[in-house]
Amino acid sequence: MKKLCSIALVIAMSLTTAIVPYFNASAASISSSSYAEALKYSIWFYDANKCGKDVAVDNVFSWRGPCHTTDGSNVGADLTGGFHDCGDHIKFGITNGYAASILGWSLYEFRPAFDASGNTNKILSTLKYFTDYIMRCRVSSDKYYYHVGDPSDHDYWGPPEQQTGSRSTVRYMGAGQGAADVCGLYSAALSLMYLNYKSIDPSYAEKCLTHAKELYALGKKYPGVGNADHFYSSSDWRDDMAWAAMWLYAIEKDNSYLNDANSWVPSPATNWTICWNDMKLAVAAVGASLTGDSKYKDAISSNLSYWKNSVPTSNGGLKILDSWGTLRYTASECLLALVYYKLYKDESAKSFAKSQIDYILGNNPANMSYVIGFGSNYPKHPHHRAASGYVGWDQWKNPAKNVLIGALVGGPDSSDRYIDETDKYTCSEVGIDYNAGLVGALAGMVQFYGDIPTNTPTPVTPTPTNPQIKYGDLNNDNEINSIDYAYLKQYLLGMSTQNINLAAADVNLDGDINSIDFALVKKYLLGMINTLPYIN
Ligand SMILES: [Ca+2]
Ligand SMILES: [Ca+2]
Ligand SMILES: [Ca+2]
Numbered sequence: 001m002k003k004l005c006s007i008a009l010v011i012a013m014s015l016t017t018a019i020v021p022y023f024n025a026s027a028a029s030i031s032s033s034s035y036a037e038a039l040k041y042s043i044w045f046y047d048a049n050k051c052g053k054d055v056a057v058d059n060v061f062s063w064r065g066p067c068h069t070t071d072g073s074n075v076g077a078d079l080t081g082g083f084h085d086c087g088d089h090i091k092f093g094i095t096n097g098y099a100a101s102i103l104g105w106s107l108y109e110f111r112p113a114f115d116a117s118g119n120t121n122k123i124l125s126t127l128k129y130f131t132d133y134i135m136r137c138r139v140s141s142d143k144y145y146y147h148v149g150d151p152s153d154h155d156y157w158g159p160p161e162q163q164t165g166s167r168s169t170v171r172y173m174g175a176g177q178g179a180a181d182v183c184g185l186y187s188a189a190l191s192l193m194y195l196n197y198k199s200i201d202p203s204y205a206e207k208c209l210t211h212a213k214e215l216y217a218l219g220k221k222y223p224g225v226g227n228a229d230h231f232y233s234s235s236d237w238r239d240d241m242a243w244a245a246m247w248l249y250a251i252e253k254d255n256s257y258l259n260d261a262n263s264w265v266p267s268p269a270t271n272w273t274i275c276w277n278d279m280k281l282a283v284a285a286v287g288a289s290l291t292g293d294s295k296y297k298d299a300i301s302s303n304l305s306y307w308k309n310s311v312p313t314s315n316g317g318l319k320i321l322d323s324w325g326t327l328r329y330t331a332s333e334c335l336l337a338l339v340y341y342k343l344y345k346d347e348s349a350k351s352f353a354k355s356q357i358d359y360i361l362g363n364n365p366a367n368m369s370y371v372i373g374f375g376s377n378y379p380k381h382p383h384h385r386a387a388s389g390y391v392g393w394d395q396w397k398n399p400a401k402n403v404l405i406g407a408l409v410g411g412p413d414s415s416d417r418y419i420d421e422t423d424k425y426t427c428s429e430v431g432i433d434y435n436a437g438l439v440g441a442l443a444g445m446v447q448f449y450g451d452i453p454t455n456t457p458t459p460v461t462p463t464p465t466n467p468q469i470k471y472g473d474l475n476n477d478n479e480i481n482s483i484d485y486a487y488l489k490q491y492l493l494g495m496s497t498q499n500i501n502l503a504a505a506d507v508n509l510d511g512d513i514n515s516i517d518f519a520l521v522k523k524y525l526l527g528m529i530n531t532l533p534y535i536n
């Protein structure tokens with residue numbers, strides 16, 4: 001259930017600890033408007049972990065810019081985009097897929113909360129940054145890349161924009177290399193994007209659904225868990241594929257998906273919570289909503305009882321499931337509890353979530369908000385290279401130069417104490433998986449505890465598709481001419497694709513690069529059509 005951090009191997013542990021003093025402070029004031037503010041920040045966090053050419057587009061952080069803009073060039077693929085994992089810069093399929101699907105689910109479940117609090121546009125553009133990346137990593141229906149970054153990434157401390165060195169470790173799922181855990185998470189993320197986006201941009205939504213089905217088929221064809229070096233040891237793919245199956249069933253009402261989900265997760269009960277390694281309770285939540293099968297409701301109900309009665313509780317009232325990054329588990333359990341409340345109106349589930357979320361936001365003995373930038377007292381030393389702003393290991397433990405607004409840190413220990421030190425990554429690190437459950441839980445809090453004004457729908461504008469891609473310009477010289485035509489021909493003949501921007505080759509945006517695109521580029525060069533991309 002843990003991510004190992006190689007920094008522990010190369011950096012001697014500090015002998016001094018700056019423990020936040022324990023005192024019985026009066027409860028921080030959490031009001032009904034707090035949840036909407038915290039929700040906004042928790043979405044912003046994702047801007048800090050964006051990777052690729054378009055990082056600066058629609059980014060709330062002025063200290064972030066393009067990075068790792070040649071990812072995939074060593075294999076002739078465009079693997080730019082997506083999100084750095086935690087405080088490092090590796091792009092893992094397991095956490096990109098987990099975060100994208102949990103965020104998409106959060107919007108799907110609690111859309112009124114996002115609309116009323118003015119957060120719909122931002123969550124949609126964040127989700128699209130994920131789904132653009134997932135689809136960009138498609139080579140063919142039989143091959144998707146899902147990993148970029150060398151383990152030596154962790155030897156570097158500094159902003160991603162200034163990082164040099166190899167990014168040559170890339171991995172794909174396809175023949176001989178199953179990664180059905182990632183397939184399932186990616187497929188679910190794309191199905192949810194279809195559901196969340198179909199009224200905004202139907203053609204993009206359809207493209208997502210097509211890819212969701214393709215990834216689902218890929219996971220069935222090549223089962224097994226993906227390879228994330230020693231950082232994420234995924235224990236099973238069946239829960240992830242069942243998660244994907246549930247969302248395809250939600251869209252298509254085809255019983256074969258439900259049968260698949262049942263065969264992969266016959267019993268969703270667990271004494272854990274929803275996390276990157278275990279989607280059973282998320283499967284249960286969707287299953288309960290879609291099928292009414294009592295096994296799904298029972299699994300969530302007994303899990304909530306376990307959390308209320310058997311998970312250790314700190315004096316300050318925090319449930320501690322695990323000492324490493326404990327708040328990520330609390331946050332996703334709160335998401336689950338609030339979805340359960342939405343389904344069954346169980347008041348104890350709702351008040352459980354409130355007790356834990358209020359603790360996270362500052363109603364705790366340390367009087368500290370564990371969401372950076374929220375309130376007046378929050379961690380100043382998150383384990384995050386871009387926020388730190390320092391280059392090299394001499395000053396890496398200094399207070400971060402930049403405020404990593406919205407990041408949920410790992411959290412306090414069982415004595416309600418927080419160690420605000422950069423190298424104490426079990427408490428001070430942040431992650432795209434940590435924040436996903438928090439976004440969903442805060443949206444639920446806005447929906448059930450916030451002051452939601454009625455009749456104030458947020459105007460939604462589609463996010464432009466790949467704003468910096470000039471479709472048809474395969475060699476990135478900002479012109480579309482016979483050179484690009486020749487490159488496309490070369491690619492279609494199976495010849496070298498080094499230095500070709502394949503993202504620009506799908507000129508009809510149907511997710512495939514084939515003879516249709518070739519014909520369209522030819523028509524464009526002959527003046528028979530005036531613009532690319534060309535969609536009919
Ligand atoms: Ca799994
Ligand atoms: Ca060109
Ligand atoms: Ca195409």
Ligand SMILES: [Zn+2]
Pocket residue numbers: 050051052067068084089160
């Ligand atoms: Zn990057």
